[in-house]
Every structure is written in structure tokens, then in C-alpha cells.
Amino acid sequence: MNFSYRHFILFSTIMPVLIVVVTIMSISMGTKSISLETINDAFIRYDKENIDHQIIWSGRLPRALAVLCVGAFLATAGAIMQGITRNFLASPSIMGVTDGSAFFITMAFVFLPGISSFNLVLLSMLGSLFGGALVFGFASIIKNGLSPVRLAIIGTVIGTFISSIGTAIAMYHQISQTITMWYNSKVHMLEMELIYLCVPIGMIGLILALSLARAVTITALGEDVAVGLGQNTRIVKVLSMLAVAILTGTAVALVGKIAFVGLVVPHIVRMLVGVDYRVIIPCSAVMGAFFLAGCDLLSRYINFPFETPIGVVTALIGVPFFLYLIRRKGGEKYAA
């Protein structure tokens, strides 16, 4: 089996350290720097009167955790999609899944103003399913629609269409500014209630994803092989779609649209640890958490003291990577 144990062991020892480092940096760095001692104090003997402690517990720590989780969720969703569709460009932001989520949330803002957080997250997941179903449904009725490049084109175009409708409706109700703010700069104004809700639900998605890992590896070998090995491909696909919906839906409900995490991370992971999804999926989760936390740190310093939307940072990293993938892999073999 094409799988590098050495890399995997290296990966599983280095990554946790890196994540801890990036989390501590994320807590201590920002418009107000907080010393390591203060952070230590805040954890060991919390002082209500101390402003730094308050900042840590009410602002920095939730943000750091949320970003770590969202990174893990999106990267895992991307890894599953890439495995199941055997499409190297598959990822939640490119296949219309995040757009579907965001669309449903926009609709909720417009038509159900008093909606509870739980229902919002639920709607967000339904939106993921809707977006994904629309794109894959359309792709499967046209000739060669499931080839990587075509599917990516269909995904982005349908995604744009859905979000255009959302924008139009938001404009009509004159809340487009709220919505835009909501999508682009949620990271620094997270709601505690949503974190408590989204993180556990997303974890369910992660567990589902991990339990599907073996099936995804087999599916990635090809439909015929999978059937030959006695796999019920339909159930696997449905469950994977469900996992993707849970993961993306919670991520979008928590922080808005963040593109390219689900595309970039699984590729990097595959370069490091090989082609076995039993390894790729957990490693993607870990790497995704680290990646997004790093982007979050960058977003604070690119235009200091103002924050840059985290999506800008992921796009600036993701777009060149995307172009590289098209250039390297988008050959005639795939483009058909």
C-alpha cells in the first residue's frame, strides 16, 4: 500500500505541537498583546477584575477554538468530497455547498428574523445539502458533467447564481450590508451561543467522517472495484453527503463563507501521507485546524491594526494553489 508511515509519525508528532503554538500565539497576539504569563494566570487563577483575563476568556479563546474547529470541519469535508467523487477539485466552496448554506441563512435572516440558533444551524445544513444536490444533480444530467473541470465550472457558476439571488433578496429587504458583514468578518464577533451549538454538532460530523474513512478509500479506487469488494456504494455516498452537509453547515453558520480550505488542505495532506483516506481524513482535520488558525493570525497583521477578512487570506493562498492544480493536473485526461 502506498502509504508512508515515517511521514505519518512525523505528522502526528509535529502537528499537535504546531497547533498548540499557533493557538497560544492566537490568544496572545492582536491589537492588544497579552503576555504568556497573563495567559497562564487567566487559566490557572481567573480574576474577574482583570481586563486581560476577560479578553482572553470572552474574545481570544473562543475565537481561537472556533477557527480551529472550522478549519478542521472544512478540510474534512473537502477530503471526503475529493475521495468520493475522485475529483481533485472537489471542495465545499467550489461545489456550491457553502453557497447553499449561506443562501439558506440569508433567507432565514430575511423571513425568519427571530429564528433560534439551533434552527439556524439546521437550516444551514439543509442549505449545504441543497447546494450540493443542485450542483451534482445538474452535473449528472449533462454529458461529462462529472469530470473534474466541468464539475468545478458548474459548481462555481451555480454557486454564484444562488448567492446572486440571495444578494438580490437581501438588497430588497435592505439588509445586504448586514449579510455582507456576516459572511466576511464573522471571526472577531462570534456568538458564544453558536459556538456551544456548532462545535458539538460539527464533532458529530467529524466522527461520521472518520467512520466513513475506510469506505471512502475503497470508493476512491473506483466504482467497479468498490462494488466488487462488496461495498454498498449508495449508502456510502448518502452518508458522505450527510457528513459534508453537517461539517459545512456548522462551519458556515459559525463563521460565514470561507473558501479554499477544503480544496488546499487535503492536497497538502495527500502529498505528505499518501492516498489512504483512513489517514488522509484525520490528518486533514488536524492540518485544516492549523491552516485556518494560521490564516487567522495573518489576517490580523496584513493590515495592522485593522483586521482583514479571513476569507481574503485563504483566497490569496488558495487561488495560486488552485491555478497550480489546474496547470499540473488539468490536462486533457481530466478536462474532457
Add this chain to the structure above:
Amino acid sequence: MPLNKTKWLFIMGTLFFTLLFAMYIHLTSGVFTMTTPEVFKTLLRIDSTEQFDLVIFDFRLPRIITAALVGMGLAMAGVVLQGITKNALADPGIIGINAGAGCAIVIFMFFFNMELINVEINSLVKILIVPIFGFVGGAIAAAIILVISYKHGRMDMQRLILTGIAINTGFSAVTLFWSLKMDEGDYQAAAIWMNGSIYNSNWYFVNAMLPWLIILGVYIYRKTYLLDYFQLEEETVTSLGISIEKEKIKLMLASVGLVSACVSVSGSIGFIGLMAPHIARQLVGIHHRYMMPVSLFIGAVLLVFSDYVAKTVFSPVELSVGIVVSLVGIPYFLYLLVKSKG
């Protein structure tokens, strides 16, 4: 297919009247209601009132003219791009030229603190400089697209669009970044403009666009025969004594110039350059000399009508015209994708 001259004239005439009709309904409708005789009286300068003059000449007419000109510019750029790339799905918006031009313009606005809304009379020179900046950005986008999607001496159709989408996202991210650095007034101006809207147009924008449209339009029209040749096999064209690559790059730059002039006035509006040439080809066939003017008119009609929809459908709230065009254009794009052979 030999084209019947009478049929062509008939189509052109019909389009011309359709455009007039679209302009007419655009002109007469709006928040400030005017009756038809009032509009005509104002236009023909018969006992005009100051109020009507203001609405017609300062607000509605420049907006309509801008819409028509932008529609024509984008349609022409679309014809050229589709001709050069032999790609029926090419459109300046889809392949990222709009985004490149828009990004350069936002950066320009940031450094020179220029509000595009309140342009003073003597600032015509200032306005003329904006499209030039846009041109640089658009040309950079076009260059990236060419580098990425050319392989083995030919452009791969699917890859071209995918690259364009990526470039679009990238430039939009950079644009968002710069626009957030602006102070509030500039940001407001930039945000309105970026969404693709022409509702705060005025005569200076028309003046700023016209030279570009006329010069580049004439240049491109004189070269339309080349677009016909490009549809042939490469060897055949070379044997006719045409240096393909050079001509292609010149035409590409001309269309980037057109798009930049349009974007500098109206922001990013996609899909006009995709739809207009297609509809034109359905109507009059593939001879570019006949097809080009038809698609210009179709582009103008589409945009004037879309702007009318943007203005009225949710009145008094205005949609940005870019969104209206996408809502029509994307299904059309998907339809073309279905029809094109895998």
C-alpha cells in the same frame, strides 16, 4: 451560409427600434413619475420646466446612454474574445478581465482618494486616467489567463474558464482587501460601484468612455475579417500570410481596453459579452462583419433593459444591474454548457 442582406437590414432595424423602445420605457419610468407627453416635450425643448430638465437630462438620460454604451462595449469585447479563443463560453466577466480591471481601479481610488460619485466638472482628465489604470489590471488578468491555459500551443476551453473563475476570486479578494482600507466615504463609493451599477452615472462618464469605444471599436471593426479567419485551422490561416499570435494579442488588448473603459464606469458586469454574440450568431450566422453590429445592438438592448429591471422591479429599492444580468446570464451559460459537446 450566405447571408441575405435584406434579412440583415431587417434584423438591424428591428434591434434599433427595440433599443429605442427599451430606452423609452427606461426614460419614462422611475420614482419621479412623468407622463409621456411631458417626456417628449422636455426632450424636444417645448416649454420645458427646470424640474423635468433635471430629471431627464441630468439623471435618466446619461444613465440610459451609459447603459447602452457599456452594453455595446462588453458585447464587442465578448465577440472578440470568443473569436480569438474559439471558445463559445468566453466572456470578459467569466474569464476575470472585469475583476482585474476593477481591482486596479480600486487600488487607484485608494491611493488618489477619488470619489467616483461626485466628479467635478474640470476633472475630466482625472476620469480619463481611471480606464487606463483599469487597462493595466485587465491586461495583467489576461496575461495570467494566457500563461495558465495555453498548453501545447492551444487554449483548452474548460481550463480557460476555470482559470478565469480562479482569477476572478483572487482579484476580488485583493479588491475587498483594498476597499476595506479606504476611509468611509471612499469605501461607500467603491462598494456601490463594484457591484456593477450605473445608477449614479453622469455625462462625464459618457465622455470618458466614448473615445475608448470609438477608437477601439473602429480598430476592432476593421479587423473583423481576422476573426473569421481565426475560425479556420491554424495552418490555413498562416498560409494566408497572417501572423496569428501577433494579431490575436493585439485584438485581445483592444478588447481589454474596451472592458476597462466599461468597468471604470459601471463596475463589473458579466455575461453580456457571453449572451450578445451568441444571440447574434443565431440570428445572422458567423460572419463577423455582420454579426458584430448585431451583437452590439443586442448588448445595448440587454443592458438597458436589465438596468430598467434593476431600477423598477423592487422599486423604490434598486438592485445593482450586475445582479440582474447574472440572474439571466447564468442560466444561459448553463444552457450553453449543456449544449456544448463534452
